[in-house]
Amino acid sequence: MEVNLFYGIIFFMERYEPLKIEQKWQKKWEEEEAFKATEVAGQPKMMLAEMFPYPSGAGLHVGHVRNFTIVDVLTRFYRQQGVNVMRPFGYDTFGLPAENYAIKTGTAPQEVTKTNIDNFRKQAKSLGYAIDWSREINTSDPEYYKWTQWCFLQLFKKGLAYQKESYQWWCPVDQTVLANEQVENGCCWRCGHEVEKKKMKQWFFKITEYADELLDEIDNLEWPEKIKTMQKNWIGRSVGAEIDFKIHNSRSIRVFTTRPDTILGATFLVVAPEYTDLEYIISDGAKEAVLAYKAEALKKSEIERQENKEKTGVFTGSYAVNPATKEKIPIYVADYVLAGYGTGAIMAVPAYDERDREFAEKFNLPIIEAGLIDRDLYGAPKVTYRMRDWLISRQRYWGCPIPIAYDKEGNPHAIPEDQLPVVLPEIKDYKPDKSGRSALAKAKDWLKVQISVKDSKTGKTHMEEMTRETDTLDGYACSSWYLWRYASPRDTKNAWDKEAINYWEPLDYYCGGDHAVAHLLYIRFWCKFFADEGYLPFREPIKRLLYNGYINAPDGKKMSKSKGNVIDPLDVINDGYGADTLRTYEMFIGPYDMDAAWDTRSVGGVYRFLNRCYNLEPKKDSSDDAIVMRHKTIKKVTEDIHRYNFNTAVAALMEYVNELYKVGALKEDLVALSKLLKPFAPHLASEMLEKLNSDDEWPKWDEKYLVADVVELVVQVNGKLRAKIEVNADDLEDEEKILEMVKSDDKVKKYTEKGIKKTIFIKKNHLVNIVV
């Protein structure tokens, strides 16, 4: 303990010991359930959430801390302003990592998940987040996924969950199909292996039903432009027409085109190798060549198709008639036409389309510069989307069971709602196999289920034994409604309570650094569906989205175990810096939405700053400068947090503390500082406020302190800074007087000897520019 002599009084200066302070306050907050949120009529409310984490065995990483701290700063900021804030927390637990771990070690995913959640919760608590822990949810909890299944059934009832046999992305390593959104550069998003195409009967959600609304409402969202553009591109609306090209009397090929006005130049047709009616088009002589080409195309991986953009294709031996020119034009099969887009067939207009021209040149097909005609002359108007329906079945064990059973004829039936949840059975062997079915297919007892069926003739119901669906749901289905579960997380009668939803939601702030397209599109889709069904009173679930950047390793590269450059946030805390330093550092590291590189030495700088806050001592008097500084800082920090400029808010607090060390701090300064600091460093600030015997109500600034009596007049000559003159603020109203003062200044005179051409006076910047 250090002894300080000061104004004749002896102060005992305590060392800032973050770990001691933090434990004290975390315990207090836990005991008091300090952040429990309840609906209070008449009080302004706010709900904030981060994208809930997947609790991996590695625990919290610095990216989580950045993400969660942004939410926490806003949570505490608004709480301190008297807003009724709800900040829940949950875990996205179904998925491959836990299952793969189970396969490797024999430990049940249920068990792994429980361990990981316990660890995650402990770590999140050690960071002092203002979380309402009574609202904790976990997607693999039967109490939760019962309602995921209920959601599925609502979609099923309305025909928006349906089965379709088609070519799908298949990951040969993870042995499951994947959604379009889960294939990155032709590779599986989880294991990175090249995906293949496989023809399978699969479950889909009909997201395309809402394509127009999903696209049109993007512009009204307070979301980053980057994300909005990505979603627009992903949906990819094209306005055009469908036109039939006759082959012979009984059959024609329907094509989609955005340029029906170029039909005069359509000199051939092209269909995709996977084109459904391909067999009816091929002439007998071409059969062998076409089928060989198709087999070759299906074998090619997406990467191979992309790498070699040289056009390939084969003539089908058949012709169709161009309805505009009445010319007989050849039909080709080529893999540059995609089966899943439009009709899977195009009219090729080599004169106007670069890809068609390449193909025409290679196969010596005519290129006709015909004129353009009216867009509406042929075919019917048609809108097509790049976005496909969302493939939701997965041939894996560790997911939410699809609540469907099949009768003897193989027709799907909904599991009745009173039989939910369909509990995922505990089995020993989780391993998927080549059968295309999940490990659940091996749970013989579980597979059989009695379903009541209404006889269509007699109208009577009877029980019938059926076989359960063995596919599980894509994890993204579980996270497509969790924000609404937060409103009434223990509700046993409903997925969410309407009144609670009405009070808390839509979500005011959502923060995350991933899932720009998939999750953020799916949750908007479900919101619109449940709004249509009368379960939600809004059509967009998220008002504001904050998309935070990544934190990279000190070398600027992505942190990864294999590179050995991972910074563990718990190490930073336990090294003695504490959670407050970690939180404040991650807010100070740079603009929240930009990637940043970790700098261990800068962490020390933030720690020094907090130390200086803690050791500031109150004086009896202070200068006017300090009062001005206090009000300036209150304004700056308040406005910066409103703008999410957390880094400059911290910088402003640092400036304030530097100034207080120079001119002395009044008790009012320490109170203001502690309150402003609390969102960033809540433990330290709480400790300081307790010592000062103060509440934490957010301070207000008074503009009157920010209006200076004397201002520095900036004088430029030809745009270059030449002098600074102190003038009374009142004089700024008198331009003539100001110009006289400027012209008579000795320093300025030196530059204006040749004569003044022009003067410009900008009052708001107290600046004069003299042109000579």
Place this chain on the structure above:
RNA sequence: GCCCGAGUGGCGGAAUUGGUAUACGCGUUCGACUUAAAAUCGAAUGGAAACUUCCAUAUGGGUUCAAGUCCCAUCUCGGGCACCA
């Protein structure tokens, strides 16, 4: 290839509406305290000059009294999409 972002000291970054470029932090240097070191505190810190100037916001032009900020072109980096008819 197409569509978005971004480029500022040795480093991370400020500059919010076109108006004083480099706030704040790190690092470095010097000083105080100490037998010494650490910690802490204080001072300096864009580059050239050398006592009042010049040059600096990726590069080259332009608009303007005034440009990091606006316009045009080029280069580099990051992200997204990628044969979507």
